[in-house]
Structure formats: structure tokens, C-alpha cells
Amino acid sequence: MVPLSVLDLVPVADGSSATDALAHSTRLVRRAEELGFTRYWVAEHHGMPGIASSSPPVLIAHLAGATERITVGSGGVMLPNHRPLVVAEQFGTLEALHPGRIDLGIGRAPGTDPRTAAALRGTGADRLHAPDDFPDQLVELAAYFRGDAGVLAVPAAGNAPTMWLLGSSGYSAKVAGMLGLPFAFAHHFSAANTLPALELYREHFRPSAMLTQPYSMIAAAVTCADTDEHARELALPSALQFLHLRLGDPRPLPGPEEVAAFDWTDAARAFVEQRHADQVIGSPETVRAGVEELVARTGVDELMVTTSTFRGEDRLRSYELLAGAVGLRPAAAAA
Secondary structure, three states, X not given: OOOEEEEEOOEOXXXXXXXXXXXXXXXXHHHHHHHOOOEXXXXXXXXXXXXXXXXXXXXXXXXXXXXXOOEEEXXXXXXXXOOHHHHHHHHHHHHHHOOOOEEEEEEOOOOOOXXXXXXXXXXXXXXXXXXXXXXXXXXXXXXXHHOOOOOOOOOOOOOOOEEEEEEXXXXXXXXXXXXXXXXXXXXXXXXXXXXXXXHHHHHHOOOOOOOOOOOEEEEEEEEEOOOHHHHHHHHHHHHXXXXXXXOOOOOOEOOHHHHXXXXXOHHHHHHHHHHHHOOEEEOHHHHHHHHHHHHHHHOOOEEEEEOOOXXXXXXXXXXXXXXXXXXXXXXXXXX
């Protein structure tokens, strides 16, 4: 089995708060470290009542401080929302505090709706970045970590985290390959593009100071429970939440009562079935087979798992069952 990692969207369940969600993430990162997961990433989303992860650097500082060994990072920082100098200073500080344990995953999507994106980036003459600035932003960001940008970024210079490029299409795959960066693909919401993007990444890869060979990872949605039936029940609230989002009505993660009361039309059921078809859901035996098939089919070097359940205890248990199913070695034993 390839290395396994965690993508935490910090889900906020209906009736709970961001404080509750963040407390659970603290518990989960500690357990992920104990179980032997390789890295733990948090995403950047804005204006979503069901996601409490809007400031990756702040959250990474907290999670890294709550652990000792596991790599903690962003999956990702949406670079067009920020000045590269600010990102360099933030992640240089994190790397200086936790040497060798920080990942900087970079994306180019806004991570939100158009109105909120405008509030983040500005509009017209006040726009923070032009739509085609992303490659230049990446070059500028890397220069701050090298210390040759013409502006001294303290403590970024000399404290470079491991930089990844994230994507859900072929654009970022090509850029990651040409820059010789590790590439992480969002299989969990763009499964149809996974294989073409990975092929583009490998085709365009050029060796760099960081990598001599391509290194790819995908993020996949996985829900594991004692039985296949129970796992499907646990995965249903997240699918309904995503359906609400697609309908322009973002909400917290719905509870069992809302799921049961929802008007399940044929179209809604078809949407959920299609979404679940791209996920790995089931008992430990089913999940092990599904994960092995996914890794074999994509040829990735690492698998990042994201799990969203209404109850935090079920999410924690899903990761524990997954670790046991694939034979993940606890950190103490691996050392």
C-alpha cells in the first residue's frame, strides 16, 4: 500500500459550531499521527456554513503544535486570493517553528462563490491578481523562499516548506509537471478528470531541484464502517450536503432527521448514486479492495483520504478502520 494521508475539510454538522468542528480536527490529527498517516492537510474555503477551514496558516499552526511527527499542510492555499509575499512569510514562519513538517499546497480556484471571491480578490482596477497571473505568482512565491526575489521575506528565506501544486483539471497538472513539483489531484470532486490530469502531469514532468521523478497523489472520499450498509448510511449526509451546494444552497452537514425528511426525487437519488460511485464506501474488506483498485488504476504514489460524517466519532472510527484494513503501521512501530 502506498502512503496514506488525511484531507480535513473541518466539516460543521447541523446543530454544532465551528468551535466543535475545530476541536474534533485537533482530536483527529492526533489520532492520525498515532495511526501512522503520513500527512494531514486542511483546505481553504470561504463563505460555506458547513466548512470551518477558511484560514489554513492559522489552523496549520494549531494542528502542528498539537502533534509531534506528522506533516501538516494546506490542501490548499488558493494563491490568487493572497499576496505571494504574505503566503511566503506565513509558511516560512510555520516551517521555522516546525522544521521539515510543513507542506504548502497551492491552488488557483477561489474556494468560494463569485461574490465572496470578489470580496477576497477585489474587482476591476482594485483586483488583487489578473486571471492569468497564477504562473507568475508561483515563480514569485518560490523566489521569496530562495531569498532572491529582491525583497527579503523573513523568515521565509531559508525556511522553505515542501511545495505542492493542487488541481482538478489539466491546467495545474501541466504546470506542476513543467515546474517539477509534486502534484495532488482532487479526485473527490473531479473524478472524471483524474486519469487525464495524471497523464498530463507525467507527460510534462521536468526534473527539478525538488524532484527527479514525478510524484503524484490524489484525494479520495472514503467512508468505512463495520458493514457496507452502515457505511452507506454514514456517507449519505455528505452527499446531501453536496447536492444542496450544487443547487446554490450551501448548508451545514445534515443530520439523520434531515436526510430522512428530504424529498428524494429520482433526480436526487441519481445524483447521490453517481457521487458515491466515485467514492470508496463500505466495510473494512470492501474499503481495502476499493482503495487497492483505485491506487492500481491511477498509479499514484500516495493516497489522501477525506471523510465527512455527521458525528465526529464516526469520522474518527472510519480512519481507524481504514488504517487497520490496509495494515497501516502506527507511528511508534514505524520508528
